Amino acid sequence: xxxxxxxxxxxxxxxxxxxxxxxxxxxxxxxxxxxxxxxxxxxxxxxxxxxxxxxxxxxxxxxxxxxxxxxxxxxxxxxxxxxxxxxxxxxxxxxxxxxxxxxxxxxxxxxxxxxxxxxxxxxxxxxxxxxxxxxxxxxxxxxxxxxxxxxxxxxxxxxxxxxxxxxxxxxxxxxxxxxxxxxxxxxxxxxxxxxxxxxxxxxxxxxxxxxxxxxxxxxxxxxxxxxxxxxxxxxxxxxxxxxxxxxxxxxxxxxxxxxxxxxxxxxxxxxxxxxxxxxxxxxxxxxxxxxxxxxxxxxxxxxxxxxxxxxxxxxxxxxxxxxxxxxxxxxxxxxx
Amino acid sequence: xxxxxxxxxxxxxxxxxxxxxxxxxxxxxxxxxxxxxxxxxxxxxxxxxxxxxxxxxxxxxxxxxxxxxxxxxxxxxxxxxxxxxxxxxxxxxxxxxxxxxxxxxxxxxxxxxxxxxxxxxxxxxxxxxxxxxxxxxxxxxxxxxxxxxxxxxxxxxxxxxxxxxxxxxxxxxxxxxxxxxxxxxxxxxxxxxxxxxxxxxxxxxxxxxxxxxxxxxxxxxxxxxxxxxxxxxxxxxxxxxxxxxxxxxxxxxxxxxxxxxxxxxxxxxxxxxxxxxxxxxxxx
Numbered sequence: 001x002x003x004x005x006x007x008x009x010x011x012x013x014x015x016x017x018x019x020x021x022x023x024x025x026x027x028x029x030x031x032x033x034x035x036x037x038x039x040x041x042x043x044x045x046x047x048x049x050x051x052x053x054x055x056x057x058x059x060x061x062x063x064x065x066x067x068x069x070x071x072x073x074x075x076x077x078x079x080x081x082x083x084x085x086x087x088x089x090x091x092x093x094x095x096x097x098x099x100x101x102x103x104x105x106x107x108x109x110x111x112x113x114x115x116x117x118x119x120x121x122x123x124x125x126x127x128x129x130x131x132x133x134x135x136x137x138x139x140x141x142x143x144x145x146x147x148x149x150x151x152x153x154x155x156x157x158x159x160x161x162x163x164x165x166x167x168x169x170x171x172x173x174x175x176x177x178x179x180x181x182x183x184x185x186x187x188x189x190x191x192x193x194x195x196x197x198x199x200x201x202x203x204x205x206x207x208x209x210x211x212x213x214x215x216x217x218x219x220x221x222x223x224x225x226x227x228x229x230x231x232x233x234x235x236x237x238x239x240x241x242x243x244x245x246x247x248x249x250x251x252x253x254x255x256x257x258x259x260x261x262x263x264x265x266x267x268x269x270x271x272x273x274x275x276x277x278x279x280x281x282x283x284x285x286x287x288x289x290x291x292x293x294x295x296x297x298x299x300x301x302x303x304x305x306x307x308x309x310x311x312x313x314x315x316x317x318x319x320x321x322x323x324x325x326x327x328x329x330x331x332x333x334x335x336x
Numbered sequence: 337x338x339x340x341x342x343x344x345x346x347x348x349x350x351x352x353x354x355x356x357x358x359x360x361x362x363x364x365x366x367x368x369x370x371x372x373x374x375x376x377x378x379x380x381x382x383x384x385x386x387x388x389x390x391x392x393x394x395x396x397x398x399x400x401x402x403x404x405x406x407x408x409x410x411x412x413x414x415x416x417x418x419x420x421x422x423x424x425x426x427x428x429x430x431x432x433x434x435x436x437x438x439x440x441x442x443x444x445x446x447x448x449x450x451x452x453x454x455x456x457x458x459x460x461x462x463x464x465x466x467x468x469x470x471x472x473x474x475x476x477x478x479x480x481x482x483x484x485x486x487x488x489x490x491x492x493x494x495x496x497x498x499x500x501x502x503x504x505x506x507x508x509x510x511x512x513x514x515x516x517x518x519x520x521x522x523x524x525x526x527x528x529x530x531x532x533x534x535x536x537x538x539x540x541x542x543x544x545x546x547x548x549x550x551x552x553x554x555x556x557x558x559x560x561x562x563x564x565x566x567x568x569x570x571x572x573x574x575x576x577x578x579x580x581x582x583x584x585x586x587x588x589x590x591x592x593x594x595x596x597x598x599x600x601x602x603x604x605x606x607x608x609x610x611x612x613x614x615x616x617x618x619x620x
Contacts, residue, residue: 018460030476143601145552148593274467296475308472316463
């Protein structure tokens with residue numbers, strides 16, 4: 001297993017190098033001079049300033065040298081200046097990151113809480129009405145674009161029934177002392193139940209819209225993996241021992257069925273990261289996804305570059321964790 | 337030919353896939369015939385019928401699905417929007433499949449440095465979530481139909497390459513390939529005549545399922561204002577424009593959304609049916 005892990009790590013380093021090259025090229029391919037883009041209004045800067053920055057960022061050097069400069073700065077967290085904020089990109093990202101992280105994690109948790117039990121249930125009731133209904137819902141979940149589902153949720157639960165808020169992270173007038181930037185966590189830590197309730201309500205609709213496709217795919221995968229596991233000899237043996245169907249399913253089949261599901265969930269995190277750009281726009285969620293879309297419209301290339309880099313690195317790391325988890329969970333890989 | 341008949345028979349037996357196939361064919365026909373079928377010019381507005389409701393909500397048959405905020409006929413815009421979605425879906429998938437298959441064949445057949453470089457490119461591009469990559473690229477290239485096709489293809493070839501490379505690694509060790517080599521066939525001939533036909537079923541299934549992904553991507557980009565620009569009708573753009581009227585004129589956003597779901601669902605069902613029909617292990 002150690003050899004497999006080392007191989008995986010070395011591949012990760014190559015992939016990270018590739019990501020850096022592509023993200024580096026983003027700013028170089030963008031129309032206009034990179035320094036003028038960093039300065040925003042080129043007219044505000046003198047020629048001497050432009051030349052100084054050009055030298056400082058190594059833009060007067062050959063492209064490979066520029067790339068090394070870029071990597072050196074990126075490693076230190078220097079991703080340039082956000083044109084519209086006139087602040088370092090890394091600081092702007094740090095401000096918006098907790099909102100996106102909270103929404104993504106909440107959506108993932110919500111999706112898994114729904115998908116895993118339903119997937120197991122559908123497999124245990126194979127061929128029943130429940131199973132057919134579940135399959136139909138899965139198909140719908142996979143076919144519904146997140147932004148359209150978001151709009152439907154806004155229309156139904158936000159505007160028609162008026163049960164849940166449809167924009168922002170917390171109600172106006174609700175005070176919350178920020179500790180981590182994760183509102184649920186902050187309100188729990190400070191025992192601020194009013195803020196907790198408000199933050200929870202604000203999270204529900206965007207998390208549902210974002211997690212629906214992930215939940216549908218996970219449910220489909222769980223069902224297939226459970227059906228596969230339920231056909232194994234050890235399940236026949238467990239049944240022969242007289243164990244209840246529930247114990248057989250949860251204690252024996254599910255443990256093995258979860259192994260392939262872990263891989264699918266890891267891959268789905270990528271879809272969640274992409275999805276939050278659209279969902280945050282629909283729900284006016286003050287996170288990185290919406291910020292990125294606004295940055296694209298404002299031609300704030302350094303900020304777009306920084307966010308895309310962060311998303312790609314996050315996705316790679318999540319996949320690495322998933323792979324390691326897969327190796328740990330799967331006895332065939334662990335022992336072999 | 338005999339295999340085609342078997343696949344066709346399997347597809348016809350799978351009712352969901354058959355219905356989905358017919359629905360898709362009708363949708364494509366409607367999109368192609370949009371200039372004839374559309375009752376009005378999709379770009380021309382008439383403020384006297386601004387926000388007119390659909391026929392089931394008290395509207396008239398002159399505008400069966402109502403009108404938008406500029407008095408443009410929703411049905412006509414839906415039909416013309418289908419052309420954009422289906423065009424982008426098909427062109428991107430064809431280009432991605434061609435590029436991905438070619439690179440996958442090269443990587444799988446030659447191995448060595450060729451495989452390492454292509455696989456590295458595949459791994460790197462896979463690290464970018466599709467929509468994140470597309471938004472980043474659209475930021476650089478700017479909005480527009482050609483740029484959407486280019487952006488989605490730049491990332492779309494990756495799964496094809498991965499699948500074809502894997503299949504090629506298996507097929508290249510088969511006896512018919514060894515026999516062709518022994519008879520003195522060149523690499524080009526072996527790749528075209530011996531390996532390509534064996535990997536095509538996987539490509540076909542992936543292509544069908546990828547159309548759905550590409551249509552959702554195009555709609556998402558248009559929804560964010562990064563796709564095809566107004567006034568050209570696109571389903572994603574129509575949803576975005578209708579959002580401001582969602583409470584009282586819900587159909588403006590909902591109808592294009594339903595159209596997207598119908599196409600994506602049909603494509604997914606048809607793709608699944610095709611996968612089952614092409615997989616001999618799943619036949620009776």
